[in-house]
Amino acid sequence: MLDSLSLQNNGIPIYVQLRDQLSALVGRGALAPGARLPTMREVAVALRIDLNTVQRAYSELERDGILVLVRGRGTFVAAAPRPGKPAGAGDLAARMAAQAKAQGIALGDLIAALRKLPAS
Secondary structure, three states: OHHHOOOOOOOOOHHHHHHHHHHHHHHHOOOOOOOEEOOHHHHHHHHOOOHHHHHHHHHHHHHOOOEEEEOOOEEEEOOOOOOOOHHHHHHHHHHHHHHHHHOOOOHHHHHHHHHHOOOO
16 A cells, blocks of 8 residues: 555645545545554655654544544554535535646646546
């Protein structure tokens, strides 16, 4: 899993890039429910970033119900995603639009790419 993560110097905070990439791995099924993630320290060392940065990304994913942190055991993909709320979809859309803008992707191109994704 660590080899699929990459960080860029594109103006998007590193914890946001990490959070979004992990979320995408879960969304695509590359990380199945119940899968154990590398420790925060392992991620920090592999990506050469501060441990607090990884902790912030993991904490936000836990808050969103994507990950479950079990003290003394590790971090796992949540067994079942929490039902989405309309505000959550709006927040996600705003984050995606901001990332697209930072990477020079037009909002229309992003929308077209989203429409091509298979419905789940």
